[in-house]
Amino acid sequence: MKKTILFTIISLATLGKTFAQKDTQAKAILDQVTNKYKTYDAVKTDFVFALENPQANIRETQTGTLVAKSKSNKFKVTIYGKPVAGKPVIAQEIISDGKSQWTYLKKDNEVQVNEVDKSGEGLNPAQIFTIYQKGFKYLYTGDQKLNGKLCQVIELSPLDAKKSIFKVRLFIDKAQKQIYSALIFDRNGNKYNYTIKSFSSNANVPDNTFTFDPKAHPGVEVVDLR
Template sequence: MKKLFILSILTLLTASYTFAQKDAEAKVILNKVSEKYKTYDAVKTDFDFTLDNQQAGVKETQSGTLIARSKANKFRVTIYDAAGKAAVAQEIISDGKTQWTYLKKDNEVQVNNVDISGEGLNPAQVFTIYEHGYKYIYNGDKKIGGKVYQEIDLTPEDIKKSFFKVRLMIDKVKKQIYSALIFDKNGNRYTYTLKSLVPNPPIADNTFSFDPKAHKGVEVVDLR
């Protein structure tokens, strides 16, 4: 379940969506969001991720951190144990060429080439995913906890996708994505909520690479 959990996060961050007709007002809103993020060299965000399937009686929540340098297609996704940030459960790291998936419980890291086909999972593009292959519709403003959010629904152009809709909530004042609710065909609901966002954070040289020497006894599974 843990492994599926982080894969679900990546799917959530990078899936492509579309409606039968593009909504001009939604496009204006989304353009403002992506234009803002494109001014940053890098971003760091803390998030909560919830998997909910009422029929199966499953509801799990974990927290994580994403550091991304979108222009270079580099990212690091860290998922924490329920105990908190002190305990890292899983990580997915990419330097734009190589991707490492580290599972702490198994003390294993899987190494793959980055998928450049456009079909792969790329959290570095999380804030601009709507730009290619989507259509969208603006549902109006929603007030949550005293703040106003703009609600936009997206659905997949490719009907073979496992997801049939994603609902974005965008902070109307900050022009930032606040949350995304993903609906898949198996009854799962994935909610990704940004808790904070830091533009242009200081980034260490080794942020976007995995060092086996720093993980004693780790099994390296090279799938390239």
């Protein structure tokens, strides 16, 4: 289930390739978000991700960090497990330098290496704040307060009806003009709630952030699938 949470986060940008059925007010709001995001070289965000499936009696919450350079498609997603002595413990990571992608599971002390999928169907969290740009129709449904923030609410649905995710509800921070929260619904009855806790733009991120160093993980098994 933890893998499901992680891969749902990073698969949001892969639901298609074209705009359609645009609501003009929704488009204006989303264009503001896009234009602001494009001015950033790198972003760093801490988030909370919750999975809920009432029918299966599942409710899980995890925290994580995303560092991304959207212009070069570089990213690092870190998911944390149960804290030890009050400190976060890394449970898993997905890292990409734009060419190769590493998926590291601490519990198994294993990392899988793949080439980055450039077909447009691959996983790319570097585009997490512009997920709406490809493959969605969208509708502005009004303003709503969420955790004290006034948000503009936009409903997204994929153009491809065969996708497992059938609806995404975006909450756009009206003052900051950026995505604050996303609620994702899939056909298996799962609801995924992704909420930004902190956001840093133009973060100072060294390039080695986007590569996996086996030497820093003694005994790690490297499974190279390239």
